[in-house]
Amino acid sequence: MKLFDVYPLFDINIVKGKGCHVWDDKGQEYLDLYGGHAVISIGHAHPHYVEAISKQVATLGFYSNSVINKLQQEVADRLGALSGYDDYQLFLINSGAEANENALKLASFHNGRTRVISFAKAFHGRTSLAVEVTNNPKIIAPINNNGHVTYLPLNDTEAMKAELAKGDVCAVIIEGIQGVGGIQVPTPAFMQALRQACDETGTVLILDEIQSGYGRSGKFFAHQHCGIRPDLITVAKGIGNGFPMAGVLISPKFAPVYGQLGTTFGGNHLACAAAIAVLDVMKEEHLVENAARVGSFLLNELKGFKGIKEVRGEGLMIGLEFEEPIKELRSKLLFEQKVFTGVSGTNVIRLLPPLCLSMDEVSDFLERLHRLV
Secondary structure (H helix, E strand, C coil), X not given: CCCCCCCCCCCCCXXXXXXXXXXXCCCCEEEXXXXXXXCCCCCECCHHHXXXXXXXXXXXXXXXXXXXXXXXHHHHHHHHHHHCCCCCEEEEEXXXXXXXXXXXXXXXXXXXXXXXXXXXXXXXXXXXXXHHCCCCXXXXXXXXXXXXXXXXXXXXXXXXXXXXXXXXXXXXXXXXXXCCCCXXXXXXXHHHHHHHHHHHHCCEEEEEXXXXXXXXXXXXXXHHHCCCCCCEEEECHHHCCCCCCEEEEECCCCCCCCCCCCCCCCCCHHHHHHHHHHHHXXXXXXXXXHHHHHHHHHHHHHCXXXXXXXXXXXXXXXXXXXXXXXXXXHHHHHHCCCEEXXXXXXXXXXXXXXXCCCHHHHHHHHHHHHCCC
């Protein structure tokens, strides 16, 4: 049986990782500034993480959600304390798209409405509702195109207020920082106006923090740079450091109703062991603070490079928009300078390294980039 061909692949077989570095099957070492789509939060093969997962799988890897799993409450307690959302509720699932899917359903259950506001360049996933609020017609199948969504320009306060004033919007879903869209950052003024408009119109505010959350921006959630509190927050990627896991943080205004939501694999014992280990390391090694400090230095250093039109982002979520297409540059970074990066569109390189990235590793990357630009 052949694999279904959905991605163009680099001819590199990665077999090992440690911290912010990975190795291929030929022994070649690479600096990982992409973290597998922002998934690797605490670094590859962290000893505490490896120990926690190994111990759990040797004891009990899985049992159904029909019985108590105290590890789920431990995840909730630690996540609430570290994020500042200890008064919220947590629903554990498996992927970012599934988190957004359930958040949109919760919003519609809450106010009975069906219309959703999303934004230009948004990406929220590939399942039914999640892909419908994603601003990319190429990945929205006809069966998913049901007319629920209005897309607005990001940071256009007047357009947002005008739509919400109609009074029929179920939810607004917005990324803390747009990732796939090229590291587009909502302004604090816009986010604060959005929060107020949602309150005034009974609209549910959903913050997609799947890529921008879990410390990546230099705060636990990117929207915390703006001083707001959403109704629902979706998380995935960094929550498990590579183990598939996701969640929805749910405001106290939502009362659970048995049967509305459910999951087979969500919050299983092995996933919870991974999530607890991640939170342990984030707290003990001050990784949110490290992302803020190292990211700020890297952002400032990158602004002096020739050919870069704009540097955007917060913490260790950085977009480099070049004046020319970056396909060749990215390839040279990978194959000549041995640095993994991401891309958005034709002109933007994305940097999403593990949050343990050091100043020495930043200096190493800047030297490698200098050889090319």
